[in-house]
Structure formats: C-alpha cells, structure tokens
Amino acid sequence: MNLPQQLREHIINRHIKDKAPEGFNDDYNLIDGGILDSLAIMNLIAWLEKHYAIEFDEGDIVLENFNSVNALVNFVQKKRAASEEPTD
C-alpha cells in the first residue's frame, strides 16, 4: 500500500466511526467535515509519529497540514525528506 492509501485507510478505519460522508475523497476537508476534532488530531499525531518515525515540531500542528488526506500525505513526505537530508 502506498502512502496515500495507508493514510486514507487509517482515516476511514479509525476516524470515521459512522458512514463516510458523501463526496469523501483525498481532498475532502477533514476539519470542516467534522472528522478530526482535537482528540482525533492528537491521536492522529501520535499514530503518524509512531508509524512513520517522524516528529511533529512546534508550528507543525496547523490546519494546513491536517485539512485533507492529501495535506497529510504532503506533510509526511516533507518530514521524511527533511529527516533524510544530511546534517552538518
């Protein structure tokens, strides 16, 4: 399973307890759509940190990184790339 599939599946299995909303896709707004509340965001952060061995820094917990599956994919890719960059 690739990254978008993994994240989509996790959101559906863990954060949509009821029927998936009409029009749910990788651009669906997870915040305005009521899928991620504050508890769900903290749960998701804990899962992302563990599952992808990334760490959220201050400033990472912002709407732009959580408002869709695609936004999460971009964020995880960015964090992974940053962790692979050589440091001085």
Place this chain on the structure above:
Amino acid sequence: MTLNLAEIFFKQSDLMPEHPAILGPHEDTSTSYGALRKEIETLAEQLLAAGIHSGMNVGLHYPGGQAYIAFTYALWVCGACVTPIPMELATEEKQLIFQHIAIDAVITTTDCQLFAALALGEAISLTEQAGLLNLNALRTPPAELAGLNPAFIRFTSGTTGEAKGVILSHETIFARIQAANQGLHIDANDRIVWLLSMAYHFAVSIVAYLSFGATIVLCKNSFGSTILQAASRHQATLIYAAPTHYELMSHDRSDQTLSGIRLAIVTTAYLRPDIAEAFYQRFGIAPNETYGIIEVGLPAVNLDAPKEKRGSVGRLLPRYAVKLDSPDENGVGEIMLFGPGLLDAYYQPWKSREVILNQHGGWLATGDLGFIDEDGYLFIVGRSKEMISVAGMKFFIHEVETVLERHPAIQAACVFAVKARRLGETPMAHVVLADNHEPPDEDQLKAYCGEHLASYKIPDRFHWVDSLARTASGKLIRNADKLLTSQHTKIL
C-alpha cells in the same frame, strides 16, 4: 413547585434580549439571548406537536454547537429529560445505551448508522440535518425516576459490567452551578471560549453560562491559531478547555495574545507541567486546573495559586467538603466529597443519593486518589477505579477486555494504561491465544476493536502472552511498569 432550567434561561433572555448568547463559530455569527430563546421555543413547539411530553426521556445524538444547546433546552421546555448519545461511540456502544436506559425518542442527525439502525418508521424532520424518531423504549424506566424531575441521564459504564446512568435533576444542576459560581463569578461581562464535547460537558458549563447571562464563544476548529483568533475577535474573558487545547495554543507562533482572559480553566484531565509552563511562557497566564466529576459537579478550581501550586486542582470551593479515606504513609487516599448538587441517583441498578452516601458514612466516594498539602490544596494522583484516560476521554478497562475476549482467537485479555507523551495515557493489551487458533495481526485486532469501540478505546499495542500476570491472590496485574520490560516503558 419544580424548577426548570429553561425557565432560568428565559428569565435571563427577558432581562437582556439583545445580549449575545452565542458568538461563532463563523466570524459573523452572533445569536442574542432573545433569538436563542425564539429558536428554542420554535423547536419546543415542533417537539410537542411530535408527541414529546413531560416525563419522557429523549436521546440526543447530534454534534456540539448551537443546535445542540437549542435541542437540549427545547426538550426541557417540553418537560422531557435528555440522555446524550456521544457521536464518537461505535454504533454497538450507542445501542448499548438504548438497552440500559429507557429512551422514548431520539433526536439525531439523519445521515448516520444509528439512524438507520433505529429507524422503524418515518422520522419527523426538525431541521435540515436533524430528525426525531419516536421509539418503543426497550425497557421500562425505574419507578422512582419520575419523582426526581430529571434533566439529564448520563450513561456511564460500570466497573463490573453493569450500566450506571448518572441522573441529574434540574434542581441538582442549579445547585451545582450556584456553588461553582462562588468561585468562578461568571456574569454578563463574561465571554467564554468553549472547546469541549457537549455530550460530556453541559451542566456546570453551558447551563451555568446561560443562567448567569454570559456569552458562549464557539470555535470553527481546535487548532491553536483558530482558538486564539476567536478569543481575540470576541474579546473572551474565559477559556474552558482540555489540556490538548492548551497544548495546541502553546504551539502557536503568531503574535496573537490572550490579554482579556481572567480564567483559563483546564478540565477533563491532568495538565502536564510542561504544557502549563509553555502556555505560561507564551501568554503569561497560568492555567486554572479543576476537579470536575459527573457525580458531584465542580467542587474544586485552582483559582488563587495556579502558578505557585501547579498540578493542584486548588482548594475546595466554599460549599464543598473533602476528606481522604484510608490515607497511606504519603497521605494519599481516596477522595471523598460532600456538597450541594450531588447526583440524584444511579439509574441501573437503581441507587438513590441517600443510599449512595450511606454506603460511605454520608460521603461520595469518587474513586480518585489524592492528597491535600499543608496549605489545603488538593492534588489528584491517580484512580482507584480501573479506568484509562486518553486525552481526558475516560473509559473502563473492562469495556475493552470484554470486546477482546469475544474475539474467537482470544482466550483472555488484560488491558492497562501506558503513559504517552501526546495523549497522557493509551491502552495496551496483553492477550492470551485461544486453543487451535492462529494469532491475528495487530492491524486485524485494531480493525476488530474499531467495529465495537470508540477509536480512543482501541489498544495502541497488543502483546501475546502465555498467561495473564496475576498477584499472589490471583488479581490481574495492571501496572504498566511491572508488565512491560524496560524496553517498553519508555514514553511512546
């Protein structure tokens, strides 16, 4: 004459019809006391026409927000009692509430599995998103209930598998909010940023604000910048939130301030010292930790020394008394409380307030462990009940074990709390494989749990063991430090 909390709100709306009752969640959304009253009265007319009447108990399955407030008050206008059905529960958990509590009707979002599961006939449309379903209650209510003038029944799962709905009457809630306001001093000058689940928090919060003429500020979402913008835009004076929200606000790196805030109330869970310090460094405000308990209300708030006595829920508010039962050598004992507005009864098995208090010499045994320092400040250090709190969402361990032990490949399960950096605690499970079965993998077990449990109750990790660890007397060991190797005890 019986009291009705809707009448208390109506008196406020008579006094100040133009005063804002609710601001937000959108920038330009404002609802006055007069307008909210009209919304409530219109809904009440619809509900009465649909057959809702005094003595009925109505489930409320709806997202928090202005409509939730209006539905609750409209049901009270009809003389009905409200049983919140939290949206985030699994459908099976929601159905359990209907099995244990006699519910005559439910107001619910119409696009949900619960609606499909309950819909025996046509729903009566109340709003664009909400419908009313009249039900044939699955059980009869306890005979004593009608005499209590019940406003809320909060379903809680008991320690030994039996349900224990907590019944709060209109009189009890009114007594609680008056007692709490001896410390909070909420009045019409206050604007309170609201961030919690209304299914779990309503009595000594929403009802208090609307009874004392304050304004509720709703936020679009829970990100730090959104909360701060709402607080600033609406000139908030109070924040009522969980530790998670204070952490999210502390992360904000904009130049937003919280200059008008006089109280930053923390509820639902223990506030980690590093979050308290980060919030203080960022805003110059020390959060006020509290002790809120459904059976009691809000008996303690750290009002006068939130920085000096960080970690304490403060001294007891004036009308409450506390004692510690069987303190150990460190002075830690079970917190016993007495004061106004104690629960009216447990629903099942029925236990009146008198019976509950008589079990402990006139005190309410909280199940929480704590100590009182030399200055009279109460510190909570743990629970004597077998519960886990994931970012403030509390549940009984046995709920999860019962689900796990229904899995054909699991012979026995032990669930325990593991400390977690983001969430405070997370559940972990030791599981024993049933004979002649292959162990399912962790993803399969999580998916199975997700079908039966709310997400926050799903164990974060599973560990297969030959047998469950027990004490010499045969009691299950649930201490994570004893159960996990040093490799596992690191914070997740």
